[in-house]
Amino acid sequence: MKLAGFLLLLAGWAIVLTAVAILPPGSVPAAAFLLSGLSVEALGMGLVVRAHLPAPPERGSQQAERF
Numbered sequence: 001m002k003l004a005g006f007l008l009l010l011a012g013w014a015i016v017l018t019a020v021a022i023l024p025p026g027s028v029p030a031a032a033f034l035l036s037g038l039s040v041e042a043l044g045m046g047l048v049v050r051a052h053l054p055a056p057p058e059r060g061s062q063q064a065e066r067f
Contacts, residue, residue: 001051008044
């Protein structure tokens with residue numbers, strides 16, 4: 001998951017930089033590519049954050065300690 005997240009972050013940057021370099025500024029396709037690149041980056045960031053969260057404790061072990 002971590003690797004996929006980092007690859008999505010790189011892919012999002014590539015999409016954004018390519019759109020800025022190739023397409024004329026202020027055009028509708030440029031805005032669409034920029035939004036798609038930013039959404040790919042957000043998806044990648046979500047995967048990276050989710051992969052770094054600690055695992056929740058198991059519920060079965062908590063119930064066994066109470067009894």
